[in-house]
Amino acid sequence: MATRILGELSATAAAPETPGPAPVARIRGLTKAFGDRTVLDGIDLDIDRGEFVALLGRSGTGKSTLLRALARLDTTHEGELNVDGDVAVAFQEPRLVPWKRVHANITLGLRRPNPQKAAREALAEVGLTERADAWPLTLSGGEAQRASLARALVREPDLLLLDEPFSALDALTRITIHSLVLELWSRHRPGVLLVTHDVDEALLLADRALVLGSGRIAKEITVDLPRPRRREHPRFAALRAELLTELGVSAEEGFA
Numbered sequence: 001m002a003t004r005i006l007g008e009l010s011a012t013a014a015a016p017e018t019p020g021p022a023p024v025a026r027i028r029g030l031t032k033a034f035g036d037r038t039v040l041d042g043i044d045l046d047i048d049r050g051e052f053v054a055l056l057g058r059s060g061t062g063k064s065t066l067l068r069a070l071a072r073l074d075t076t077h078e079g080e081l082n083v084d085g086d087v088a089v090a091f092q093e094p095r096l097v098p099w100k101r102v103h104a105n106i107t108l109g110l111r112r113p114n115p116q117k118a119a120r121e122a123l124a125e126v127g128l129t130e131r132a133d134a135w136p137l138t139l140s141g142g143e144a145q146r147a148s149l150a151r152a153l154v155r156e157p158d159l160l161l162l163d164e165p166f167s168a169l170d171a172l173t174r175i176t177i178h179s180l181v182l183e184l185w186s187r188h189r190p191g192v193l194l195v196t197h198d199v200d201e202a203l204l205l206a207d208r209a210l211v212l213g214s215g216r217i218a219k220e221i222t223v224d225l226p227r228p229r230r231r232e233h234p235r236f237a238a239l240r241a242e243l244l245t246e247l248g249v250s251a252e253e254g255f256a
């Protein structure tokens with residue numbers, strides 16, 4: 001109960017007093033059904049420019065469906081959905097084209113002057129300069145995911161959508177890629193919507209964490225932890241317990 005009250009207080013404290021600039025993404029009443037099954041049931045959500053939002057939820061709650069709608073990969077929904085700017089997406093599988101070298105994957109479909117230079121710079125940013133001429137199938141999981149991030153970054157998105165991009169990586173690679181994502185985010189400042197099933201990942205990375213359940217945003221917390229984030233921070237366990245409770249997992253199970 002104490003954690004719930006703290007969460008509400010912090011959410012209130014973080015609310016802007018004067019209206020800020022228009023959000024990068026604005027969703028109102030987003031409803032999506034597959035056949036007679038309603039997966040998203042009137043979602044309202046704003047993502048501010050430069051804001052990092054994590055979206056949690058049990059498997060099958062519609063996280064990817066929401067992200068696909070924002071990416072315009074699926075336009076068969078009801079409700080209002082506005083994105084002010086360019087969008088880039090990275091998925092759980094890096095989705096690199098195997099018959100094109102890494103640098104050619106980065107520039108694939110890219111419409112901007114001097115794409116080769118942009119690709120080189122993006123690969124340098126994710127630490128993949130040495131692998132620019134490699135074939136995708138020779139990359140490690142972490143390298144392939146970094147290439148996928150470079151491909152998203154080179155598009156200079158205003159909104160970056162990440163659908164469980166780290167969930168197939170081993171624990172150590174994940175730690176490295178978390179700091180890389182934070183570094184890229186602080187440098188380029190896109191709005192980010194990160195889908196994850198990992199509560200700790202949400203708390204380490206995001207400004208705000210949402211839990212999707214029964215087609216709605218069932219819970220929203222402001223992650224009021226100082227950056228760089230540490231799991232040892234006294235508030236971390238309280239926020240983790242709050243999110244796990246909403247996900248229907250006890251804190252003990254969550255630690256297992």
Ligand SMILES: Nc1ncnc2c1ncn2[C@@H]1O[C@H](COP(=O)(O)OP(=O)(O)O)[C@@H](O)[C@H]1O
Nearest residue numbers: 034035039057058059060061062063064065066
């Ligand atoms: N193309 C589709 N056709 C029918 N049902 C789908 C389709 N895509 C997703 N679903 C269903 O919608 C629900 C939400 O899916 P999804 O958004 O992928 O969930 P999540 O990403 O949260 O695990 C699931 O029950 C899934 O089976």
Ligand SMILES: [Mg+2]
Nearest residue numbers: 063064065163
């Ligand atoms: Mg999904």
